[in-house]
Amino acid sequence: MRTPYGLNIIDNCLTCSVREEHLFCNLPATAVRRLNEIKSTAVYSKSTMLFIEGQQPRGVFVLCAGKAKLFTSSSDGKNIITKISEAGDVLGLNATISNRPYEVTAEMMEPGQANFIARDALLGFLGEHGEVALRVAEQLSQNYYSAFEEIRTLGLARSPSEKFAKLLLSWSLGATDPSHLKVTLTHEEIGEMIGITRETVSRLFSEFKKNDLLQVKKSTLIICNRPALEKMVNA
Secondary structure, eight states: OBOTTOOBOOOOGGGOTTOOSSTTTSOOHHHHHHHHHHEEEEEEOTTOEEEOTTOOOOEEEEEEESOEEEEEEOTTSOEEEEEEEOTTOEESHHHHHHTOOOSSEEEESSSEEEEEEEHHHHHHHHHHOHHHHHHHHHHHHHHHHHHHHHHHHHHHOOSHHHHHHHHHHHHHHTOSSTTEEEOOOOHHHHHHHHTOOHHHHHHHHHHHHHTTSEEEETTEEEESOHHHHHHHHHO
16 A cells, blocks of 8 residues: 555555564564554654653554654753664664653654554563563663663764764674665764764764765765774774
């Protein structure tokens, strides 16, 4: 089914053609059938808030299409983006399992689809399917280590250029082509990921291009000198 955003809506998890190795996207048939019964599907426009930092957890959102940014805010309005979530990611899992307020805000970065699973239904589902509960435990552990690495990046980097180099290298790790990265983030959003200002990000782009560390062609960022970036990080 097509929507005004041009999305191909996936109403049935059993017939989903893009199921991959994500938390709730590649389960045994019995678990998928039960998941299909307890989830509700919706399409969200760009800038929609799925949940807000400090809100009591209603449940989780499983992204089927589109991207969402997870961020935390200070009292003076400064944001730190903790993650850019993509299709297959489960948002709000930590808060929902622990029954503590959402620790971040989740905002759609582009039109997309997400399946919502209410907290009570999710807990019942995990009680029925031990193999899924084990996956959830593994995901929570991974979330912990990701948060730890984020703290290391922000807290131990000695300069904005080192933070920027670390970010570029981290993006390349999961890329199909590590030297050609598709980047649709604004300079402000990049700054929010590593705790620097938009103006500093713009300056770093100029400096890195001038020093032949990277090139930018439309939405493609080309890493020209990976060893130099690694040396900058490990110096």
